[in-house]
Amino acid sequence: MTTQTPPTGPTPLPDTVQSPDPVASPETPESPDALQSSGTVEVLRYSAFTSDPAGGNPAGVVLDAADLDDARMLGVAAEVGYSETAFITAQDTAARRYRLRYFSPRGEVAFCGHATIATAVALAARTGTGELLFDTPVGEIRVGTSLVDGLIRATLTSVPAHSRPAEDTTQVEPALRALHWTRDDLDDSLPPHIAFAGNDHLVLGVRSRAQLAALDYDFDALHDLMRHHGWTTVHLVHRTAPDRLDFSARDPFPVGGVVEDPATGAAAAAFGGYLRALGLVTEPLRVHIRQGEDMGRPSDLYVDLHPDDPRVRVSGQAVPLPSQGR
Template sequence: MTDNVEILRYTAFTHDPEGGNPAGIVLDAGTLSDDEMLALAAKVGYSETAFLTARDDERRAFQVRYFAPSAEVAFCGHATIATAVALAERLGTGPLLFDTRAGEIAVETEIVDDVLRATLTSVPTRSRPAEEKALDETLAALGWSRDDLDPAFPPHVAFGGNDHLTLAAATRERLADLDYDFDRLKALMEREGWTTVNLFWRESDERFHARNPFPVGGVVEDPATGAAAAAFGGYLRTLGLGSAEFTVIQGVDMGRPSTLTVSIAAPDGRSRVSGGAVVIQDA
C-alpha cells in the first residue's frame, strides 16, 4: 500500500519555488515494489521522483532509484540535487554517497553565502558522433532542418549517466521555438536509448542556454536536466570546446528559469554539476 507514503516535493537548480525543476522525494522507500514506485511517480507527475530504497545515515550512504511518470531512469541530476538538499537539511551538510543504477554518485552539500547548495560528481562521461539516419529522423520530429544547427558543434550522443542526443541550435530564436511531434520523437528515442534530447545555444564559452524534450518519461520538456548538463560537460571536453567551468540556463522558455553550474572534475571526464533546491510549500 502506498497511501501512507510521505512524498517530499522540492524544486532544484533554483532558490525560487516558482523556478527550477520539481522533483518528488521518498526518503523511506525500502518496502516499495517497482510497480508501486512507478505508480507514485505517475501520481506526483513531476519529470522524476527519487526513491531511497536503502539508507545508512551514519555513513551518509543511500541507494537511490529514479522514476519518471512512465518509466524508470538510471540517473536523474535534478532529483539528486533535490534529494541531497533534503538530506542535508535533516542530517547536516557534508558528503553524501548515492548508489544509483548508473553507478556511484558522490554529492557534496554546503552552505554558500547563507544558501544550501549541492554538487554532484557524475560517472565518467563520454561522447560520440550521432548517426546520420537518427539525426535526420530527429530533425524531422523536431520540425528542424540542418540549417537550424550550429556547425561549430557537431551532433553527438553524450553520456553522463544516461545517453542524450546533443544538438546545437544556430540561434536563440530557433531554440525558443520548440513544437515537436511527441509520439514520433518518443518512439525514436526509445529505439535509440536516449533519455532526453539536449538542445542548446551558445551565448558564450561560459554560458549556454538549453532545452530538453523528455517524451520517453511522459513529459514534454524538462525545466532543468542535471544528467544532460553532466553529459554536456563531457561533450564539450571531447570536442575541446567551451570552458572548463560554465553555466547552463534552462527552463526560461517554460517559465521555470533554472541555473546549473558545471565543471570538469577529473581527467576521466567526470562532470560536477551544482545548484540549490527549495521546498515547494503548497504542494
C-alpha cells in the same frame, strides 16, 4: 526505458534499512514539512537548480522507500506527476550512504541529476551538510552539500562521461524531422553527438536563440525515436556568446511522459563530456547552462570540467515547494 545494471564497485548497502537521523545540523535550514502523501507514502517536493520555488525543475523525494516495490514506486511517481521522483530504498546514516532509484511517470530512469540534487538537499536539511554517497543504477554518485547564503547547494560528481558523433541517417535526420528543424538550423561548431554521463542524450546545437525559443515538436515521433535509441532526453543547446562556454538549453522528455524538462542535471553532466570530446576543455573551467526560461521556470546549472578528469561536476540549489492546497 530500461534500467542499466550497476557496475561492479563498492559493496552495496544491506537490505536492512536504518531509521534516518532526525537531528539536523544547527547550521542548516529547518526541514520542510512533507508536502503531500501518496497513499501512505510520504513525498517531499523540491525544485532543483533554483533558489526560487517558481523556477527550477520539481522533483519528488521519498526518504524511506524500503518497503515499496517497483510497481508502487512507479505509481507514486505517476501520481506526483513530475519528470522524476527519487526513492531511497536503503540507507546507512552513519556512513551517509544511500541507495537511490528514480522513476518518471512512465518507468524507471537509470540516473536523474535534478532529483539527485533535490534528495541531497532534503537529506542535508535533516542530517547536516557534508558529503553524501548515493548508490544508483549507474554506479556511485558522490554529492557534496554546503550552506551558501542561507540555502543548501549541492554538487554531484558524475560517472565518467563520454560522447560520440550521432549517426546522420538513423539519428540526426529523424530527430530534425520530429523537431520541425532542418540542417540549416544547426550550429556547425556544435556537431550532433550522443553524450553519456549515466544515460544517453542526443545533443543538438542550434544557431538561433529564437529557434530554440520557438520549439514545437512532434511528441509521438520524438518519443518513438528516443525509445528506439535509448535516449533519456534530447539536449538542445544554443551558445550565448562565441567567447565563453555559456549556453541556453531545452530538453524534450517525451519518454518520461512530460513534454519538457526545465532543468536536466543528467544532460548537463553528459554535455560536459561532450565539450571535452570536442576539445573545448583545455583547462579547468565552469560552464553555465540556463534552462527552463521558455517554460517560465528559469533554472541555472553550473558544470565544472577538468581536461584530465572524465567525471563532471554539476552544481545547483534546491528549495522546498509550497504545500499544495495552502
